Amino acid sequence: MLQNRGTRVLLLSLALLAxxxxxxxxxxxxxxxxxxxxRQSTVWTVEAAVHFDAGPGPIKLNLYIPGLTPGFAxxxxxxxxxxxxxxxxxxxxxxELQWAKRRARGAQSxxxxxxxxxxxxxxxxxxxxPFPSRPVLAEPFGTAAAILVEEVGSRxxxxxxxxxxxxKRLNRPERDENVDLLLGxxxxxxxxxxxxxxxxxxxxxxxxxxxGLYLQDQQRNAQIVPWLMVHDGTRWLYFDPRSGxxxxxxNFLLWWSGPDNLxxxxxxxxxxxxxxxxxxxxxxxxxxxxxxxxxxxxxxxxSLFALPIQTQAVYSVILLVPLGxxxxxxxxxxxxxxxxGTFMLVLIALAFRETQLLWGILxxxxxxxxxxxxxxxxxxxxxxxxxxxxxxxxxxxxxxxAVSILSHRLELDPGLSVALFPxxxxxxxxxxxxxxxxxxxxxxxxxxGVGSLLVAALCYLAMDLRWSRHLVFVFPExxxxxxxxxxxxxxxxxxxxxxxxRFREFLRLEQD
Amino acid sequence: xxxxxxxxxxxxxxxxxxxxxxFVQRYNPxxxxxxxxxxLRTKRLALAAGIAVPELYGVMSTPHDTARxxxxxxxxxxxxxxxxxxxxxxxxxxxxxRPARREGQFRLLDGGQINEAELRFHATNIISGRYSLGGHxxxxxxxxxVQPDPVFAGVSDRGVPDVRVLVFRxxxxxxxxxxxxxxxxxxxxLHQGAIGVGIDLLTGCTTHAVHHxxxxxxxxxxxxxxxxxxxxxxxxxxxLAAGCYELTGLGYLGVDLVLDRRHGPLILxxxxxxxxxxxxxxxxxxxxxxxxxxxxxDDRPVAExxxxxxxxxx
Numbered sequence: 016m017l018q019n020r021g022t023r024v025l026l027l028s029l030a031l032l033a034x035x036x037x038x039x040x041x042x043x044x045x046x047x048x049x050x051x052x053x054r055q056s057t058v059w060t061v062e063a064a065v066h067f068d069a070g071p072g073p074i075k076l077n078l079y080i081p082g083l084t085p086g087f088a089x090x091x092x093x094x095x096x097x098x099x100x101x102x103x104x105x106x107x108x109x110x111e112l113q114w115a116k117r118r119a120r121g122a123q124s125x126x127x128x129x130x131x132x133x134x135x136x137x138x139x140x141x142x143x144x145p146f147p148s149r150p151v152l153a154e155p156f157g158t159a160a161a162i163l164v165e166e167v168g169s170r171x172x173x174x175x176x177x178x179x180x181x182x183k184r185l186n187r188p189e190r191d192e193n194v195d196l197l198l199g200x201x202x203x204x205x206x207x208x209x210x211x212x213x214x215x216x217x218x219x220x221x222x223x224x225x226x227g228l229y230l231q232d233q234q235r236n237a238q239i240v241p242w243l244m245v246h247d248g249t250r251w252l253y254f255d256p257r258s259g260x261x262x263x264x265x266n267f268l269l270w271w272s273g274p275d276n277l278x279x280x281x282x283x284x285x286x287x288x289x290x291x292x293x294x295x296x297x298x299x300x301x302x303x304x305x306x307x308x309x310x311x312x313x314x315x316x317x318s319l320f321a322l323p324i325q326t327q328a329v330y331s332v333i334l335l336v337p338l339g340x341x342x343x344x345x346x347x348x349x350x351x352x353x354x355x356g357t358f359m360l361v362l363i364a365l366a367f368r369e370t371q372l373l374w375g376i377l378x379x380x381x382x383x384x385x386x387x388x389x390x391x392x393x394x395x396x397x398x399x400x401x402x403x404x405x406x407x408x409x410x411x412x413x414x415x416x417a418v419s420i421l422s423h424r425l426e427l428d429p430g431l432s433v434a435l436f437p438x439x440x441x442x443x444x445x446x447x448x449x450x451x452x453x454x455x456x457x458x459x460x461x462x463x464g465v466g467s468l469l470v471a472a473l474c475y476l477a478m479d480l481r482w483s484r485h486l487v488f489v490f491p492e493x494x495x496x497x498x499x500x501x502x503x504x505x506x507x508x509x510x511x512x513x514x515x516x517r518f519r520e521f522l523r524l525e526q527d
Numbered sequence: 528x529x530x531x532x533x534x535x536x537x538x539x540x541x542x543x544x545x546x547x548x549x550f551v552q553r554y555n556p557x558x559x560x561x562x563x564x565x566x567l568r569t570k571r572l573a574l575a576a577g578i579a580v581p582e583l584y585g586v587m588s589t590p591h592d593t594a595r596x597x598x599x600x601x602x603x604x605x606x607x608x609x610x611x612x613x614x615x616x617x618x619x620x621x622x623x624x625r626p627a628r629r630e631g632q633f634r635l636l637d638g639g640q641i642n643e644a645e646l647r648f649h650a651t652n653i654i655s656g657r658y659s660l661g662g663h664x665x666x667x668x669x670x671x672x673v674q675p676d677p678v679f680a681g682v683s684d685r686g687v688p689d690v691r692v693l694v695f696r697x698x699x700x701x702x703x704x705x706x707x708x709x710x711x712x713x714x715x716x717l718h719q720g721a722i723g724v725g726i727d728l729l730t731g732c733t734t735h736a737v738h739h740x741x742x743x744x745x746x747x748x749x750x751x752x753x754x755x756x757x758x759x760x761x762x763x764x765x766x767l768a769a770g771c772y773e774l775t776g777l778g779y780l781g782v783d784l785v786l787d788r789r790h791g792p793l794i795l796x797x798x799x800x801x802x803x804x805x806x807x808x809x810x811x812x813x814x815x816x817x818x819x820x821x822x823x824x825d826d827r828p829v830a831e832x833x834x835x836x837x838x839x840x841x
Contacts, residue, residue: 400655
């Protein structure tokens with residue numbers, strides 16, 4: 016079967032298509048490269064500012080920093096702490112940053128800053144915890160806890176309903192005496208959550224106190240919010256310790272877990288931590304690029320984005336050329352449009368990108384018409400070929416200059432962009448058009464000229480679509496799709512569209 | 528539109544893409560192209576094989592050679608200058624004669640005159656590659672100007688009518704008579720406005736005609752009917768055309784022949800990518816005839832092939 020060229024080409028293009036699509040799908044779904052040009056991604060910058068007065072002796076300050084963050088991924092983090100040694104490390108409650116300094120005086124300010132973005136693929140991947148040991152509480156707390164656990168247990172079916180019932184009891188405005196005893200006077204949300212973990216432990220349900228922030232808009236002084244995490248035997252469940260509602264709000268950024276305080280210090284006083292949150296939009300491309308660095312490591316360097324910006328800009332144009340070539344191949348071999356030259360039309364279309372379409376067509380026609388007129392005069396001088404084409408080229412350059420100066424005087428700015436036309440191509444077009452004009456008549460010459468302009472215009476439109484520009488640049492593997500299409504057109508043996516007109520006599524005769 | 532495609536297909540009309548992929552690329556080895564793309568080589572090849580071609584008066588390969596032009600055409604009243612690598616009839620200049628009393632002047636087909644300097648300029652243009660396919664340097668050929676057999680005088684305007692025979696693997700499959708018109712300025716190329724008249728391969732009689740892709744029955748200039756004419760020396764023409772298969776090794780070949788008043792049938796040039804209008808002129812789609820011959824190659828001599836022609840065409 017592989018002997019058959021048609022089948023071989025078909026299989027080859029299918030393979031190219033599959034590889035191209037697979038690579039694109041991977042980059043889109045896994046690495047998060049956007050398929051559409053405009054979508055913007057939001058990133059949040061969360062800053063923890065630690066202020067304190069340096070006390071006697073060396074300073075050692077421990078601050079919890081985000082580690083496991085369900086629903087979010089950390090794009091970047093940094094510590095601003097002049098003169099301090101800073102070491103992040105994993106500890107039982109998550110991650111911790113330790114700042115240390117031998118000597119310091121006066122007010123000190125240390126900053127930790129993290130840039131995070133939403134990443135739904137990140138989940139709490141903690142393993143199933145062991146059953147907690149039953150806490151030993153001094154009397155009368157032990158009895159109060161036992162009674163409460165007993166009562167809540169009788170009104171619930173599973174860890175989830177137990178937790179909800181418990182939180183309902185703890186939050187009830189008119190508290191019964193057991194709850195009152197356990198919570199103490201004027202409890203806040205942290206007290207409630209902390210008491211809940213103790214009581215859940217008494218019921219042999221693993222539970223953790225979480226602390227985090229809501230990421231929303233701009234907050235100068237964001238509050239740490241407690242949350243409750245309960246294991247139901249198969250997975251972790253989240254509860255709002257105040258309302259008892261289950262679930263984790265999707266803008267909740269987990270900062271640390273466990274009963275410990277956010278920050279602890281040796282050698283300092285008047286410790287204060289302030290959180291601020293700000294959101295900003297980020298180019299999704301840059302975000303995806305950072306993410307692919309995280310996913311692929313050094314492989315991510317084998318990317319267009321690893322190139323210098325100027326080179327990238329060059330490639331953003333070069334990558335469009337095959338698309339233009341595809342349009343030309345389609346129009347010539349499937350539609351049957353007649354043109355002067357083939358791929359030089361792509362270069363004319365690239366020039367249209369600078370001049371805009373209407374001006375491009377206008378200026379191109381103007382230059383070719385003027386050049387053609389002068390070319391007919393040159394013909395009468397009987398010149399040798401190379402100097403003659405050179406003369407046409409010189410005339411084209413002079414005409415370009417004239418058009419630029421004139422349009423500048425008339426304050427028609429687009430006329431200036433005529434300088435971006437590929438003049439050698441203009442000269443060759445004029446030369447070939449004049450030959451066709453003489454040998455086959457003006458009709459053929461004009462028809463092919465209009466065909467060329469039409470093809471160049473369609474090329475320009477295809478290459479100028481924001482979407483195609485974005486797609487070939489962000490997914491250069493789309494060139495494999497273009498290659499596949501090219502191969503398929505290369506084996507297209509059906510009629511060209513205009514041949515249906517050309518052979519119309521057959522149809523007319525058939526009807527007679 | 529899908530209906531049109533279906534109906535054209537039912538008529539067996541061959542399109543350009545299918546011609547290129549299924550026939551030209553498949554049956555014409557690239558290495559043989561130079562034999563037909565270079566008219567000088569074709570001519571020499573034909574002469575070596577004893578096939579009649581218009582006599583070669585001279586070749587000019589450099590602009591300097593054009594100085595010899597007058598010398599090369601000395602004593603010749605009529606002659607043709609053409610590029611060795613031209614395509615589609617471009618660059619062919621026919622000198623029909625010399626005006627009686629004016630030295631160094633040449634008469635064109637349309638009655639106009641040009642002088643020797645202009646003629647040399649045309650040759651220089653040819654040499655510099657103006658009419659050649661890739662713009663490469665070329666050679667200018669000067670050859671005998673065919674004096675057409677008067678049989679077509681009523682149906683052609685000046686110029687030389689020629690016969691195009693499409694030969695597939697040694698068998699003629701379609702033929703047409705190409706008649707110059709006023710519009711085509713003496714040239715026999717259909718896209719320049721000449722008319723194509725289908726020829727019944729077995730009888731040599733003309734059938735229908737096409738002018739610019741449109742079916743016609745009368746010559747647009749003279750108004751005379753173009754069908755029902757008998758092409759003289761028909762079997763000899765077919766024999767010459769079919770023999771070009773052996774000559775070139777090209778399986779899909781267009782052979783252009785002319786009927787000269789004195790020398791009879793001559794081979795003018797060969798074409799490895801012959802056009803498809805021959806189908807309209809004959810009102811016959813090519814596919815069925817080509818399909819019948821697409822089987823095993825057949826190495827019978829020309830005469831035997833032609834004897835079997837009726838049977839092979841179906």
